[in-house]
Amino acid sequence: MTIQQALNSFRTGPDETGHFGKFGGRFVAETLMPLILDLEKAYAEAKADPAFEAEMKSFHTHYVGRPSPLYFAERLTEHVGGAKIYLKRDELNHTGAHKINNVLGQILLARRMGKTRIIAETGAGQHGVATATACARFGLKCVVYMGAVDVERQKPNVFRMKMLGAEIVPVVSGSKTLKDAMNEALRDWVTNVHDTFYCIGTSAGPHPYPMMVRDFQSIIGKEAREQMLEREGRLPDSLVACIGGGSNAIGLFHPFLDDKSVEIYGVEAAGHGVASGMHAASLNGGKPGVLHGNRTYLLMDHDGQIAEAHSISAGLDYPGIGPEHAWLHDTGRVTYLSTTDQEALDAFQLLSKLEGIIPALEPAHAIARAVEIAAKKPKDHLMIVNLCGRGDKDIFSVAEHLGGMA
Amino acid sequence: MTTRIDTRFAALKKEGRAALVTFYMGGDPDPETSLKVIKALPKAGADLIEIGMAFTDPMADGPTIQAAGLRALSKGITLEKTLHLVSEFRKDDHETPIILMGYFNPIFIYGVEKFLADAKSSGVDGLIVVDCPPEEDDELCKPALKAGLNFIRLATPTTDEKRLPKVLQNTSGFVYYVSIAGITGAARPDPQKVAASVARIKSHTNLPVAVGFGVRTAADAAEIAKSADGVVVGSALVEAVRQSLHADGRPTELTVGAVTSVVEEIAKGVRSVKK
Numbered sequence: 116m117t118i119q120q121a122l123n124s125f126r127t128g129p130d131e132t133g134h135f136g137k138f139g140g141r142f143v144a145e146t147l148m149p150l151i152l153d154l155e156k157a158y159a160e161a162k163a164d165p166a167f168e169a170e171m172k173s174f175h176t177h178y179v180g181r182p183s184p185l186y187f188a189e190r191l192t193e194h195v196g197g198a199k200i201y202l203k204r205d206e207l208n209h210t211g212a213h214k215i216n217n218v219l220g221q222i223l224l225a226r227r228m229g230k231t232r233i234i235a236e237t238g239a240g241q242h243g244v245a246t247a248t249a250c251a252r253f254g255l256k257c258v259v260y261m262g263a264v265d266v267e268r269q270k271p272n273v274f275r276m277k278m279l280g281a282e283i284v285p286v287v288s289g290s291k292t293l294k295d296a297m298n299e300a301l302r303d304w305v306t307n308v309h310d311t312f313y314c315i316g317t318s319a320g321p322h323p324y325p326m327m328v329r330d331f332q333s334i335i336g337k338e339a340r341e342q343m344l345e346r347e348g349r350l351p352d353s354l355v356a357c358i359g360g361g362s363n364a365i366g367l368f369h370p371f372l373d374d375k376s377v378e379i380y381g382v383e384a385a386g387h388g389v390a391s392g393m394h395a396a397s398l399n400g401g402k403p404g405v406l407h408g409n410r411t412y413l414l415m416d417h418d419g420q421i422a423e424a425h426s427i428s429a430g431l432d433y434p435g436i437g438p439e440h441a442w443l444h445d446t447g448r449v450t451y452l453s454t455t456d457q458e459a460l461d462a463f464q465l466l467s468k469l470e471g472i473i474p475a476l477e478p479a480h481a482i483a484r485a486v487e488i489a490a491k492k493p494k495d496h497l498m499i500v501n502l503c504g505r506g507d508k509d510i511f512s513v514a515e516h517l518g519g520m521a
Numbered sequence: 522m523t524t525r526i527d528t529r530f531a532a533l534k535k536e537g538r539a540a541l542v543t544f545y546m547g548g549d550p551d552p553e554t555s556l557k558v559i560k561a562l563p564k565a566g567a568d569l570i571e572i573g574m575a576f577t578d579p580m581a582d583g584p585t586i587q588a589a590g591l592r593a594l595s596k597g598i599t600l601e602k603t604l605h606l607v608s609e610f611r612k613d614d615h616e617t618p619i620i621l622m623g624y625f626n627p628i629f630i631y632g633v634e635k636f637l638a639d640a641k642s643s644g645v646d647g648l649i650v651v652d653c654p655p656e657e658d659d660e661l662c663k664p665a666l667k668a669g670l671n672f673i674r675l676a677t678p679t680t681d682e683k684r685l686p687k688v689l690q691n692t693s694g695f696v697y698y699v700s701i702a703g704i705t706g707a708a709r710p711d712p713q714k715v716a717a718s719v720a721r722i723k724s725h726t727n728l729p730v731a732v733g734f735g736v737r738t739a740a741d742a743a744e745i746a747k748s749a750d751g752v753v754v755g756s757a758l759v760e761a762v763r764q765s766l767h768a769d770g771r772p773t774e775l776t777v778g779a780v781t782s783v784v785e786e787i788a789k790g791v792r793s794v795k796k
Contacts, residue, residue: 132656142625142652144581146677146702149684288587289577301580306703308679405626405652406578418599419630421577 125372125448128439133322133409136445138438141321143408146305155323157228162330167223174219178252179209181216181334185342185499190469191486198353198489198496201346202472203339203367205503212475212504213335213363214245218314220331222249225312232256232307235314236300238265238293238359239430239477240272241504242316247281257281260299262292265429271508290423293359293433297407317360318437321408325437332366339499340370347497353378353488356501357481358451359395359431361440363503372448381440382484384426385453395424397436398444398451406434411441427456427516428476430504454480460516462486463506475504476513525618525646526671526694529568530729530750539746541566541791542731543784544622544755546573546589547606548598549762554772555593556606558762558780563617565781566788569751570610571649574603574623581651583706585756588763592770600627600636604643611644620673620694622649625661633661637668647671647694655687662691671695676722678702678714685725695729695751696722700736706756709735716748739790746794754787 128135141151161167175181184207188200205213218235225233233255237243243259250257259276263285266273276283289295297320304313318328343351354371356364358381371377386394394400397412404413406421414422414434424434443449454462459476462483467473474482478501485500492498506513533540543562548555562570575590575598582590607619621640628636628650640648648670653661655674662672671694679702680688689696698718700710710732719730732745733753742752758780765779766772 141654141656143654144651144677145654145675145688146581146679146699148654148656149679149681288584289591294578298578298580302583302704305581306707308702405624405629407580408652410629413626415626415630417630418601419576419627420594421626 122446125443125446126369128442129322129326135439135442138411138441139322139325139409141408142405142410143321144305146308150308151321158224158323158327161224161227170223171220175334179215179219180207182338182342183207185339185346188470191466194469195486195489197494198492198498199494200485200489201343201497201499202502203335203499205335205363205501206474206505210241210245210248211507212241212245213332213366214242214316215248216334216366217316217328217331217362218242218245218249220327221312221314222253222255225255225314226253228312230310230312232258232311233314234258234260234300234303234311235316236260236293236296237316238296238432239428239475240265240269240276240508241430243281244272244275244279246314247276247279250281251279258284258303260284260286260296260303262290262296263287264291265293268512269429269508270511292424293429294421301407316362318362318365318439319360319407319409319411319435325409325439328362329365329369329439332362333369335363335366335501336368336370339367343497343499350374350377351497351499352376353380353496353498355380355382355481355485355488355498357382357431357477357503358436358440359384359433359477360435361437363501365437365439367499367501368449379449380484380488381449381451382481383451383453384428384431384480385455386425388455389453393425394453395426395431395433396453397434398440399453401434403441409438411435411438412444427459428480430475430477431480452484454483458483460513463513472502473506473510474502475506476509477504478502522669524671524694525616526569529618530695533568537796539749539791539794539796540568540731540751541742541788542569542571542733542751542753543567543758544571544573544753545758545780546575546586546593547603548575548593548596549589549759550592550766550770550772550776551596552598552602552606554776556609557777559606559610560613561777561781562784563614565784567617567784569618569620571620571622571753572603572606574600574621574627576624576627579624581704583704583756585706585759585763589759600631604639607645608643618646619644620647620649621645623651625650625652628661633664637665637670641668641670645670647673649673649675649697651675655690658691666691666693673697675699678718685722689726692728695731696726697753698722698730698732698749700732700734703734705734707735709741712744715745719748739786742787742790743793746791752791757787758783
């Protein structure tokens with residue numbers, strides 16, 4: 116009997132100690148442990164409070180612009196000649212990506228907890244922008260840690276964060292990208308324990324973050340489910356989403372995990388190719404280890420030293436992945452594929468030209484595999500691709516890669 | 522089971538003074554030089570030695586110790602080589618307790634059982650693993666105790682009265698009180714607050730309490746030694762190494778002496794306090 120058959124549900128995790136199977140947990144310094152326990156308690160209380168949900172729903176509707184449309188990509192579908200491709204358009208959210216769904220939840224929680232200072236890490240800058248936005252809205256102090264390399268390649272977002280009143284701290288330690296920004300944010304949190312709330316941007320980190328971020332992002336999948344039932348009168352046959360830490364993906368996937376008929380695909384960033392060693396595909400090219408508070412698949416060397424990830428997409432440039440994805444990978448419920456930098460660039464242009472939608476480089480990774488999978492499916496196969504971010508932030512770096520043709 | 526750590530603290534108590542616990546990054550600035558430094562520490566006044574296990578992503582360390590770890594990694598240090606440093610040290614020194622300090626991932630990848638067996642046979646006495654709180658005791662703490670190693674836990678200013686018993690439960694050797702909420706090498710602790718915290722911990726345990734984070738000078742050390750059973754100094758040593766190096770990171774003839782003179786100075790501070 117496979118693990119998949121043995122489980123009654125894929126939606127009950129994590130257990131009370133924060134584990135998804137052997138993944139997850141709370142591997143943090145003692146200084147942070149009491150804070151994490153406080154957060155767990157505060158979140159459980161908020162979750163049980165209808166007022167919290169009502170407040171969130173109101174901001175979703177009037178501030179974020181939810182529900183995001185489920186859009187039938189007609190020309191992309193014709194071009195591929197296979198499955199019917201729908202795009203879940205979370206790139207239309209306020210701030211241009213799915214990140215705001217999670218930030219809104221965490222900031223409302225931080226307010227309930229009486230915290231006045233918010234810190235965040237960011238890679239592509241989308242989570243940083245979302246956090247800076249919510250902090251501006253609620254009058255909270257905001258400090259964003261961003262790898263110095265990412266500050267350089269995501270300039271438009273750096274400027275947006277500054278406009279929103281956030282302090283940007285370029286991180287020059289280690290590989291100067293997302294993992295180092297997360298280290299630095301953790302160091303800040305250890306130092307400013309009394310007034311500070313750490314708003315983690317992805318479904319990783321110590322428990323309860325992976326669960327909490329997933330819950331806040333699950334609005335994507337809940338909406339998509341209802342919208343598909345309304346449009347087509349049945350569930351989709353497949354889901355496709357890109358994965359760095361994996362928050363947009365788990366948000367789309369989670370409400371469908373127990374629908375056995377739904378095929379689910381996560382797409383990691385393969386950089387120059389998984390075989391090249393220059394990639395960010397933790398599941399396809401890494402092994403289980405412990406970093407940033409959780410056990411999960413990581414890129415590392417034989418000595419357990421964390422390797423630098425590589426991806427054209429700053430948002431996927433992380434050597435780990437959320438623990439729930441690690442578990443869904445091992446149980447076989449979700450199939451994890453990967454897309455190279457070049458394939459993502461091609462998909463970026465394809466979607467722009469066929470649908471008039473410029474995707475972020477992150478979901479361009481999902482588009483690349485979705486197109487390939489859809490081509491092999493019959494015309495009545497319904498596919499949802501999570502378009503989790505818009506490409507405005509990427510146009511300059513894409514232009515550079517395309518040699519100025521843009 | 523009595524370890525070298527228990528024996529050393531008991532002897533110092535009899536002597537009427539606090540212990541000087543020195544942290545040094547294994548492999549910094551290169552494996553050979555670090556062995557020379559570690560061998561020189563006891564004579565300079567170190568009573569216990571913590572050897573850092575280098576890690577790429579040390580989330581509780583400040584810039585000084587982060588840089589030391591990266592220097593060591595760039596010169597090829599591995600966990601296996603760090604254990605080798607200990608077995609080399611043990612050839613001439615059978616009394617000074619050695620504690621390995623670091624993060625869980627390299628140990629997890631080495632294999633917990635194999636690591637504990639190799640650490641024990643190399644002459645390691647205890648472990649401090651920053652990202653293994655009591656909530657994850659099954660991972661490393663309990664197996665380490667079973668293997669005959671001390672598992673030294675960090676208590677911090679955020680560890681309140683309610684949580685302290687949980688932190689102390691599987692702790693052995695000594696309790697490491699982190700004097701400030703922060704990273705290594707950051708702000709100076711307030712001696713009065715430290716004294717109150719040490720007293721609070723001692724009301725829950727008979728284990729010795731050593732205090733670290735932010736201790737830089739002989740005067741700092743003397744202040745802490747009044748209330749604590751041990752004073753931990755780390756960043757000050759690591760900083761002395763950095764300042765002694767050539768621009769390209771190679772050691773100079775001053776490197777070993779740079780560390781030992783800092784240790785000698787701080788040892789004076791620790792030993793100036795009679796208890």
